[in-house]
Amino acid sequence: MSLKNTIVASLLFCFVLVGCKTEEKKELKKENVSLAISGMTCEIGCAKTIQSKLSKKEGVIDAKVIFTDSIANIEFDANTVTKKELIAFVDGIAGGDLYKASETTKKTHECTKECKEKCELKEGKKECKKNCTMACCKDKKA
Template identity: 70%
Template sequence: MTLKKIFLSVAIACFVLTGCKENKVPKKEKVSLAISGMTCEIGCAKTIQAKLSKKEGVLDAKVVFKDSIATIDFDANTTSKKELIGYINGIAGGALYKATENQLK
């Protein structure tokens, strides 16, 4: 009976220690990217925005077709400006879009 209690205690301790993840506070940053290659609002801008919104580390993404600008709030602990630019450049097989950093006003 004592051996069962020890084994159960060790199993619970292992479960708790491996199940707990470190909760990092997001390091929020913002980037504005110019995107060339967009030809329409629905097919291009909305698709890029939807894909960015699902990317790990992206907190918020807005793509404005008429300005050819993406404004992205992201967690710098998880992703980077360079990674976001590469991600956009890779959408649609990498043949359509080219993202470059803008200066935020």
């Protein structure tokens, strides 16, 4: 009985040892890309749909699609997905006939939490108070 217990314990130990191997994880390689997206006709049906689908794509850390600017700002893991793959992904939404994405250097106006509090800049509003001195508002004076 003792030999049987020793063999079972040894086998169990081997299974645990093999099963507990930790997979080496690659470090996140965060990159950002701004895409100009043509073909959007509305904020809810188009921009929010694209943003939702991008957010669920493997490798995408954060995605913001601004309908009024026709821009998508995407933060992604370059180890998982490339800029070309993101462009192709957006092009393929809605069967591939509706949207066309291309990389752009244009960025949307994004304020920090501090700026929003001091300037009362609300989501979707693109104007800052006239007397705002925050750096993020220098190009958005009302």
